[in-house]
Amino acid sequence: MTRMNTPIKNILPSEFDALVKGLGQPSFRSKQLFEWLYGKGAQSYEEMTNLPAKFRAQLAQEHPLHNVEVLEHAISSDGTHKMILQYHDGVCVETVAIPSRNGERLTVCFSTQAGCPMACAFCATGKEGLSRNLFAGEIVDQVLTVQRLLGRRVSNVVGMGQGEPFLNYDNVLAALRIMNSDKGLGIGARHICISTCGIIPGIERFSHEPEQFTLAVSLHSASQATRLQxxxxxxxxxLPELKSSLARYIEITNRRVTFEYIMIDNVNDKESNLQELLQFCKGLLCHVNLIPINAVPESPFKPSKQQTIQKWIDVTAKHGIETTLRDSRGSDIAGACGQLKNTFTQQHS
Known part of the structure; x- marks a missing residue:
């Protein structure tokens, strides 16, 4: 049973039936409530005109509907939008919206935690540490906010923002299902991707989910020593246990895995690193996404040389591994991979 004064966005949709029953309402009200919150993105209970006034008053009193506040909205020269969003308790996250070059798709890179506990050396968010997990409704609110501000439907979502999704598994999966639901955001499962640093228990659970969500793994090195660095x-x-887990995932789901590989000059882009990657990919249904590292203040890392990146693309292709170079977007507004950081709160504290 949900406690009184629990914000409605902190309550899982699977708990809505018990919620409305506890307030003396018939069960179909839970579906109406879900559609208002996530299908229509209602900003207040007053908008929910097909709910009885008494029920709306009870909800407002017992389960407040908080809206995220957009503290900052920067637009890149390439059309990428970066937003700093603040939740009702003051916690902030960053969300990035990326229109495709041809304008047909709109992808949102959403955060799953406020901050991140993984402390990756190349990532600005990792230097901030973890504030807290996000609730499912708070994760979905990032996508709803983008749709409202940009006035168009989001077609693709990727859990590659702040946080490690599989350390907040239940809330993340609930959020994905809200996004996927026809009564929610109606985003196709294959257009929903989650990226993990390689949390094996999460991969194991994810392999048994019925939806065809896609999986990306932040690999960044197939050498154990370099990866730990x-x-x-x-x-x-x-890495051997990670590979075994991914092989099981592929066998169970029959879906390929994408490996994210940030290219860092003279750190993980040497010939030995390339050979290690080829060996790691051997026998796996996979795709490699090479990402030249973006500048992060005070970071010693520099992007790999263009000729090095091209060599990696050519060699992996010869070994039958589909490899792409990520079209890095939003770097001029610190919205690119590795750059996400709540700078607003530092500048205005």
């Missing part, structure tokens, strides 16, 4: 908190999930 870049991603020290992955030491509990060594």
């Amino acid at each position: 870049l991603m020290p908190k992955t030491n509990s999930f060594p």
Whole structure:
């Protein structure tokens, strides 16, 4: 049973039936409530005109509907939008909206935690530490906010913002299902991707979910020593165990895995690193996404040389591994991979 004064966005949709029953309403009210919150993105209970006035008053009193506040909205020269959003308790996250070059798609890169506990060496968010997990409704609110501000439907979502999604598994999965639901945001499962640093228990759970959500793994090195240098908190999930887990995921789901690989000059882009990546990918249904690292203040890392990146693309292709170079977007507004950081709160504190 949900406690009184629990914000409505902090309550899982699976708990809505018990909620409305506890307030003396018939069960179909839970579906109406869900549609208002997530299908129509209602900003207040007053908008929910097909709910009885007494019920709306009870909800407003017992389960307040908080809206996220947009503290900052920057627009890149390439059309990317970066937003700093603040929740009712003062916690902030960053959300990035990326229109495709041809304008047909709108992708939202959403955050799953406020901050991140993984402390990856190349990531600005990791330097901030973890504030708290986000609730499912708070995660979905990021996408709803983008749709409202940009006045268009979001077609694709990726959980590649702040946080490690599989350390907030239940809320993240609930959010994905809200986004996927026909009564919610109606985003196709194959257009919903979650990226993990390689949390094996999360991968195991994800492999048994019925929806065809897609999986990306932040690999960044297929050498255990180099990976620990870049991603020290992955030491509990060594590469051989990660590969075995991914092989099981592929076998169960028959879906390929995308490996995210940030290219850092003279750190993880040497010939030995390339050979290690080829060996790691061997036998896996996978796709490699190479990402030249973006500048982060006070970081010693520099992007790999263009000829190095091209060599990696050519060599992996010869080995039958589909490899792409990510079209990095939003770097001039610190919205690109590795740059996400709540600068607003620092500038205005």
